[in-house]
Amino acid sequence: MSSIMNRIPVHIITGFLGAGKTTFLNHFIKERLPERIFVIENECGATNVDGALIMDGVEEIVELSAGCLCCSLADGFLEILEEAYKQKEQYDRLIIETTGIADPTSIVEVFLTNPLVEKYFEMEQVVCLVDAGLVEDWLNETTEALRQIASADVLLVNKQDTVTPQYLQSLKTQLSNINPQAQVISGIKGVFPIDEILKTGVIKPISIEPITARAKHHHHEHGDNNSHKITTFTLTFDKPLDLNELQLDLNRIVQLYRHQVYRVKGFIAIPGYPNRVILQSVRNTFIATDGTPWEDADNREGKLVFIGRGLKKAGFEKMFNRHLVEG
């Protein structure tokens, strides 16, 4: 138990090319002084410039330039984590800055599914920097930007000086519509409220409730009428689900729809179990974790938010409804 208590907090900073990740990282480090931060920088390609741009005040910067964290995670990353763990007395937090085209869920996956890594490190949140002026273009032209936005717990809309206040407002609404679970904050030059950001994170069971509650406000469809053809919808279940049966289908979803489903996250009730079961897709897997206990007064309703491209709610609804059981 004590090792769980002392796990090292991990934060992922992602965001499309040039969105302001390094600028934000420097702000983070400055704001948290005298805390010591261990930074893992991932550069895709031969030249590794980001490391040189990071300000003083970090305990250590490890640069991983052998390949994208997203595409060749394998050994290099685990070795770096092992090294980071050995030095754990020397710093307070671990921050991983991904490349501008990384899929951050591949990194999240390691922290949630590798038992050794999970024992020593605690995934706190995925922070995604968004370039206010360019993000619409990136969403139209790439899939990476959407994957990053879909997997984030916090969306930091940077470079607000490059757009009008009206546009900024509509962009923030659009981002909330895409990822209803994420907190959306706008700012400039990477300056964002770190304390507020550190409080977020839906991966931790305890915080799933308020965040899903926020999703209620955007509980409508953004399918074919959305210019990016991005679909976000929420399935609600008024009864418990048979997790064993469901698991087979969940795995089918992530295999069959892996190019379309970018994120699924939420919680369900299962018969006779006292806690919410948190379900989330992380890359090609579905992970079920323990959530907060149900209170007697709760009607055990489950909710799952789907984010992807061209997903049809009705089909998923039908599939899930097959697994509804009496509580």
Ligand SMILES: Nc1nc2c(ncn2[C@@H]2O[C@H](COP(=O)(O)OP(=O)(O)OP(=O)(O)O)[C@@H](O)[C@H]2O)c(=O)[nH]1
């Ligand atoms: N106008 C404007 N420029 C900004 C702002 N924030 C950062 N920049 C500039 O945007 C450029 C990219 O910032 P970085 O922090 O290097 O972005 P990054 O996401 O780390 O970039 P990559 O690692 O190349 O993907 C730099 O020239 C920054 O000075 C902002 O709020 N407004």
